[in-house]
Amino acid sequence: MSADERGERAVGEAATGAAEAPERRTPVQRVVGRLPTVVWLTLMWVILWGDPSPGTVVAGAGVATACYAAAKLPHLPVRLRFRPLHVLLLVGHIVWDMFASSVRVSVHALWRPERMRGVIVEVPMRTDSDLLLALVTGGLSLITGSLVIELNREEGVLYVHGTPIESERSVRQLRRQVRRTEKLFVWAFGTAADIEEFEREDRLEAEREALGAAAASRGADEGEERR
Known part of the structure; x- marks a missing residue:
């Protein structure tokens, strides 16, 4: 194997490894990434109850957070x-x-x-x-x-x-x-x-x-x- 071929192979392996490496996100990034889903579930909770009082909002946020944690939903990029x-x-x-x-x-x-x-x-x-x-x-x-x-x-x-x-x-x-x-x-x-x-x-x-x-x-x- 020539030096050029070895170099191309090394570059290809590095690129493959970088593509397969999981994305590492900080705790703050994970919270921000999950926030839109929790907010949306909370909004649906308030609409279904028909009561926009603070107690309903807090209860909806708690239920949405618990459901998100229990279901272990993957992070979905929200582009809005x-x-x-x-x-x-x-x-x-x-x-x-x-x-x-x-x-x-x-x-x-x-x-x-x-x-x-x-x-x-x-x-x-x-x-x-x-x-x-x-x-x-x-x-x-x-x-x-x-x-x-x-x-x-x-x-x-x-x-x-x-x-x-x-x-x-x-x-x-x-x-x-x-x-x-x-x-x-x-x-x-x-x-x-x-x-x-x-x-x-x-x-x-x-x-x-x-x-x-x-x-x-x-x-x-x-x-x-x-x-």
Whole structure:
């Protein structure tokens, strides 16, 4: 074996060893890495109890910490950004949807009970981030009259049950509500890569819709000419 070959082999072994070496993190880094998961579990605890009192928050934090320690969950890197203006827009959107949907459901339940019909709407998602999809799912579940039934991760499709649904127009409104909520979550918490991927998928979908509309228009024109 030549000297050059021995040198290349040594470099390769060093690189392999460095790649296989486990990442060493300080206790502070471990706590910081687990903090987002604990905060998220605590938030879900408070939402499920419907009581944002200090006692509920402390109890939720204790339960979340105990569950995290007992399950020995691996460290997952959380890549989020916080954009205050977009977060305010997101909060305002969800609060308004909660109020408007509560009024709408109440009116139908009291005065139009025969129209309290629901449907399951299939909505393709444009973001590919697991964390953002989880946030979108949680945000939609807070709104009265909408409930996430399933998230098909492989196909990137969200199935949402909506009520009351009176017509095809109501279905389109529910779908627009889901898409708008997704967009606001991505702009509020997504990284630059998440936003870039979201906009790319948005452009591709717009192009597909434009091509479909053009094909339908050509088909209608050809039908008129044949007549």
